[in-house]
Amino acid sequence: MRTYRDLFRVPEFTPLFLxxxxxxxxxxxxxxxxGTLIHTATGSPxxxxxxxxxxxxxxxxxxxxxxxAADRLPPRAALTGLSLLFGLGTAAQATPGLPVPALFAxxxxxxxxxxxxxxxxxxxxxxxxxKDGYLLGRSALNMATGATQICGFAVGGALVTxxxxxxxxxxxxxxxxxxxxxxxxxxxxxxxxxxGRPSITLTWRNNALLWSSGPRRRVYLxxxxxxxxxxxxxxxxxxxxxQHAGLLFACGALxxxxxxxxxxxxxxxxxxxxxxxxxxxxxxxxxxxxxxxxALISAMAAVVLATTGYAANLLFQERLLVLTPHELSGxxxxxxxxxxxxxxxxxxxxxxxxxxxxxxxxGMAVMAAASLAVTLALAPGLASPGQRRxxx
Numbered sequence: 113m114r115t116y117r118d119l120f121r122v123p124e125f126t127p128l129f130l131x132x133x134x135x136x137x138x139x140x141x142x143x144x145x146x147g148t149l150i151h152t153a154t155g156s157p158x159x160x161x162x163x164x165x166x167x168x169x170x171x172x173x174x175x176x177x178x179x180x181a182a183d184r185l186p187p188r189a190a191l192t193g194l195s196l197l198f199g200l201g202t203a204a205q206a207t208p209g210l211p212v213p214a215l216f217a218x219x220x221x222x223x224x225x226x227x228x229x230x231x232x233x234x235x236x237x238x239x240x241x242x243k244d245g246y247l248l249g250r251s252a253l254n255m256a257t258g259a260t261q262i263c264g265f266a267v268g269g270a271l272v273t274x275x276x277x278x279x280x281x282x283x284x285x286x287x288x289x290x291x292x293x294x295x296x297x298x299x300x301x302x303x304x305x306x307x308g309r310p311s312i313t314l315t316w317r318n319n320a321l322l323w324s325s326g327p328r329r330r331v332y333l334x335x336x337x338x339x340x341x342x343x344x345x346x347x348x349x350x351x352x353x354x355q356h357a358g359l360l361f362a363c364g365a366l367x368x369x370x371x372x373x374x375x376x377x378x379x380x381x382x383x384x385x386x387x388x389x390x391x392x393x394x395x396x397x398x399x400x401x402x403x404x405x406x407a408l409i410s411a412m413a414a415v416v417l418a419t420t421g422y423a424a425n426l427l428f429q430e431r432l433l434v435l436t437p438h439e440l441s442g443x444x445x446x447x448x449x450x451x452x453x454x455x456x457x458x459x460x461x462x463x464x465x466x467x468x469x470x471x472x473x474x475g476m477a478v479m480a481a482a483s484l485a486v487t488l489a490l491a492p493g494l495a496s497p498g499q500r501r502x503x504x
Contacts, residue, residue, distance in 0.1 A: 116377065119252055124240045127298025131191060132233060133256050134291035135198070140264030141271065142202045142284030143167075146219065149205075149277035153212060163216070167223025168453040174227025175450035180318055181310035182231025182442035187239070187302050190232045191295040198222060198229075199288030206281035231446020235305065238433060238441050244381070247430045251376025254426075258365050306439040318443050328435045328444075330493040333486075335428045335448050338392045340455030341483040342418070344463030345399050345476040352472040356408055363412045367419030375423035388427040389494055392487040395421025399480035402473045425452075 119125050143163070150156070150163040181190070201222045205215055234250070241249045271280040308314065323329055346364060349357040371391070379387065398414035406414065429448065436444040459479065467475030 116248070116252055119241070119245070119249055122240060122245075124299055125249065127294050128233070128236060128240060129253065129256060130298070131195070131291045131295045132253055133260050134287050134294060135195060135229070136257050136260045137264045138198065138202065138284045138287035138291065139167075140261050141268040141287065142205070142281050144264075144268040145272055145277040145280035145284065146205060146215070148272050149281070150212065150215065152277070159212070163219060167219060167226055169457045170220045170223025171227040171230075171450040172454045173220075174224035175315075175447055175454075176319070177312045177315055178224065178228040178310075179231050179443045179446045179450075180312075180314040181228055182235055182446045183306035183439055184304050184308060184310045185232065186304055187232055187236040188295060188299040191229070191236070191299065192292050194225065194229045194232070195288050195292035195295060197225065199285045199292065202281055202288060203285035206278040206285070208278065227446055227450040230449035231442040234445035234449070235442020236299075236302075238445070239302065239305070246433060247384075247426050248376050250429060251372045251426055254372050254376075255369055258368060262365060305442060315443075318440060319447060322436070322440065322444055322447060325435065326493070328432065330490055331428050331432050331435065332448065332451065334388065334392065334490050334494055335425060335432070336451045336455040337486045338395060338483045339422065339425065339452060340457075340459035341462075341479045341486065342395050342399065342421075342459070343456040344459030344461075344479040345402075347460035347463050348467055348472040348475050351467060352402070352476065353408065353411070359408070359412060360415050363415040364419045367416040368422050370416075371420035371423030372426065374420070375426050384427050384430065388424050388431070389487060389491045391421045391424035391427070393421070393484060394418065395424065396480045396483035396487065399476050402480075403477035405473045 120129075147163045150159050201218050204210075205218055237249050237253070238246050268280060271283055275283065323332070346361070349360040353360060375384075375387070375391075395418055398418040401410065401414050429445070432444055432448060433441060463475045463479050466478050470478075
C-alpha cells in the first residue's frame, strides 16, 4: 500500500476515516462551546481551560482502568456505542441550570472513556489495512484530525455566536450521533481480537505486560516524552508573541502536515527504522533559537522545521506494533495515545513553570534542551541492530 488513493480503495477505511473525523469535529466544537459556557458562568480562565483540555488528562484514568476492553469488544459495536455515549454526554452538558461541578463530572467521565475509544479505533485501523498499511493510514487520520480541528475551531466560534454555547453543544452531540451512524452502517461486523472479559485487573496486567519489555518501554518513552516536552514549547506561543501566536500555531500545523505526508507517503520501508531518532532531534533542536528571541520570520521558520519532526511518532507507532502481539494491539495503541496526551499536559505545565520564573523564550529553550537530552539518552536502545554496531 503506497498511496493515499490506495487507502480509500480499502472498503472499511472510508467509514473509519469519516467516523474519526466526525468525532474530532464533535470534540472540537463542543470543547470550545463548553469552555465558553464555563467562562461565562464563572469568569475563571483556569476553569475554562480545564473544561477544554481536562479530558486529555482524564485519559490517564481510562488507560489505567478501561483499556483491556479495546481488544475484547467487537470494534463496530464499540465505536458505535462510544459515539452514542459521547453524544448523550455532550447533550447533557447543554442542560440549562446544570451546576458547574456536574459539568466537570461529565467532562472527566467522558475524558476517561476517550482512552478506550482511541484503542478501539487504532486497533481496528491495524486490522482493516494490510500489514504494511498502518503507517500510511495513521498519517491520513493525523492529517484529517489537524484539518478538522482548524475548521472545527473556526466553525465552533461562529456557532457559539449564532446559536449560543448550549446550541453549539447540541451541534456537537449531533455530530457524535452522525459518527455512530457511520460506524454502525459503514463498518463490517468483526469479532473481538482478544478473548476473555475486560476488567480493571486485566487492564493493569496488560499495562504491566506491555511495560515489562525493554524494547517496548523505550518506544513508549520515545513516543511520550520528547513529544510532550515540545508541546510545552508550543504552550508558550501566546506569552512569547501575543500578537502573532496564531501564525506560530499555523506554522506548527503546516510542519506537522508536511512531516506526515513525507514520512507516511514517501519514506521507503528500509529507512524507517533509522529516521525515528533523527526526527525526534529535529523536533527539538530548532526551538533552541528561541533563547535568542528571534525575529518573527525566523521564529516561524524554526517552528515549521521543528514540527515536521512530529512524524517520528508514526515510525515509533509502527515499531510498537511490530513488538506487540496482535491481540494486544488496540490496548498498546490506546496506552500510547493516553500517555502521549497526559505527557503533553505535563510538558505544558513544566514549561509554564519555567517561563513564570524566567521568560517565555527561556522556557522554550529549556524544554527543547530537555527533549534533546531525553532523545539522546534513549537513542542507543532505539537503534536498529545495524545502527547499534555503529553506535558502539
